[in-house]
Amino acid sequence: MKRLVILGGGFAGAKIAKALENYYGTVFIDDKDYFEFTPGILKTIVNPSHAKKIQILHTSYLKKAKVIRARVKEITKKEVTLSENNQKIKFDYLIIASGSSYNSPFKEQNIINVSRALQLKKNYNKLCLAKNIVIIGGGIVGVELASEIVEKYKNKNITIIQKSDKLMERNNQKTAMYAKKFFEKKKVKIIYNEIFKKYINKNVLTNKKTKIKADLIFLCTGITSNSSFMKKSMSNFLNERNQITVNKYLQIENNQETINNIFxxxxxxxxxxxxxxxxxEKQASVIIKNMxxxxxxxxxxxxNSKPRIMVISLGRFNGILQYKSFVLTGLIPAFLKTFVEFKTMVRYKS
Ligand SMILES: Cc1cc2nc3c(=O)[nH]c(=O)nc-3n(C[C@H](O)[C@H](O)[C@H](O)COP(=O)(O)OP(=O)(O)OC[C@H]3O[C@@H](n4cnc5c(N)ncnc54)[C@H](O)[C@@H]3O)c2cc1C
Incomplete structure (x- = not known):
């Protein structure tokens, strides 16, 4: 049986491993021992027990694959090397699904399920005590987080600091306006066109003109690619943002060559x-077929990359569904978000 190595146990890696473990001698490597439904993590910030609903150990849904909890430190065209013991694992096929990093506590790497639960609980305790909460970044994550906090706590001062003049700037105008009005009603303060980088001490954010007191700061400032293992031998397959360059079949490719057996x-x-x-997940489906x-x-x-339906939750009972220029707001998008979480987790838990 040919050996397939899968690097990364997020949405793409987990789906591919589940589908292909019966076809290949599959080695599944993730630096976490569990799959986590990341979109559900914002609920977990205000309700840490929700974590149980959105996490599952890789060994629970993979029956045949060899699951290794380790960090990959290097890959070549023939093998991957693990950090901890320099173990080398040769492959016939490799699928790289190492995803991206986000600021703590939203997405963690190199952690086990038990420590993750403790970390979320600790963060929750800090949230309970905080009076002044600052969210840096008014993208989708910042907006959803502020909504969760304001729905649960009526007596906290919440400020969102956004670097441009619009919330969720990559989304359409109607979406941004709906969120803005929602926050106005809930008395969440939004500061536009500001980038705060300096902290006078750990409780005060400062800029040229403004100072903001914060008992708790959340950084919702975007993602970074997890591709350090490419740097030594495969850096010619990285673009300037450290993303891996692929062709339309999702095989890795650069100007000189295509690697047929690495996706x-x-x-x-x-x-x-x-x-x-x-x-x-859509890319995972293409790779499953191609393998x-x-x-x-x-x-x-x-x-085929195309615009997809996006659902943004504003707490449990409000939300925004956006598809191109169409926008639907209110209860239905909020329920839809919960339904997608339920449906995804059932797939892994059943
Ligand atoms: C707070 C938040 C909310 C979001 N909400 C939504 C939403 O509502 N809807 C939506 O569609 N998307 C949402 N997203 C985006 C979504 O989570 C990502 O697009 C998705 O997780 C990408 O999946 P992936 O499989 O590519 O990688 P990831 O989910 O990032 O998984 C990669 C895995 O690889 C592991 N890994 C990385 N490097 C190594 C290494 N060197 N060795 C071993 N293992 C490694 C990581 O620990 C991780 O387990 C949200 C993201 C965040 C942060």
Whole structure:
């Protein structure tokens, strides 16, 4: 049986491993021992027990794959090297699904499930005590987080600091306006066109003109690609943002060559689109098909990047659904978000 190595156990890696573990001798490497439904993590900030609903150990849903909890420190065209013991694992096929990092406590790496629960609980205790909360970044994550906090706590001062003149600047105008009005009603303060970098001490944020008191600061400032293991031998497959360059079949490719037996999927790729769980899963489906086609000498499927339906929650009972210029607001988007979480987790838990 040929050996398939999968690097990363997020939306793309977990889906591919579950689908292909019966076809290949699969080695699944993740630096966490569990899959986590990241979109659900914002609920967990105000309700840490929710974590149980959105996490599952990799060994629970993978029946045949060899699951290794380790960090990969280097890859070449033939093998991957693990950090801890320099162990080298050769492969016939490699799928890179190492995703992206986000500030703590939203997404963690190199952690086990038990420590993650403790960390979320600790963070929750700090949140309970904080009176002045500052969220730096008014993108989707910042907006959803502020909504969760304001829904649960009526007596906290919440400030969102946004670097431009609009919340969720990559979304359409109607979406941004709805969120703005929602926050106005809830008395969440938004400071536009500000970038705060300096802290006078750990409780005060300062800029040229403004000072803001904060008992708790959340950094919701975007993602960084997890591709350090490419730097030594495979850096010619990275773009200037450290994303892995792929062709339309999701094989890794640069100007000189295509590597037929190495694929990449999810946040780590250089595909120019919103980095979303649903895109990671769509790419995973293409790779699953292509891995089977390659073995049977059949033509490969292409990944078509296109606008997708986005659902942004504003707490449990309000939300925004956006598809191109169409926007639906209120209860239905909020329920839809909960439904997607439920549906995804059932897939892994059943
Ligand atoms: C707070 C938040 C809310 C979000 N909400 C939504 C939403 O509502 N809807 C939506 O569609 N998307 C949402 N996203 C985006 C979504 O989570 C990502 O697009 C998705 O997680 C990407 O999946 P992935 O499989 O590419 O990578 P990831 O989910 O990032 O998984 C990568 C895995 O690889 C592991 N890894 C990385 N490097 C190494 C290494 N060297 N060795 C071993 N393991 C490694 C990581 O620890 C991780 O387990 C949200 C993101 C955040 C941060």
């Amino acid at each position: 990449a999927a999810g946040d780590i790729t250089d595909i120019n689109e919103e980095k979303l769980a649903q895109n990671a 089977i086609s390659l073995e049977n000498n059949k033509p490969l499927a292409k990944y």
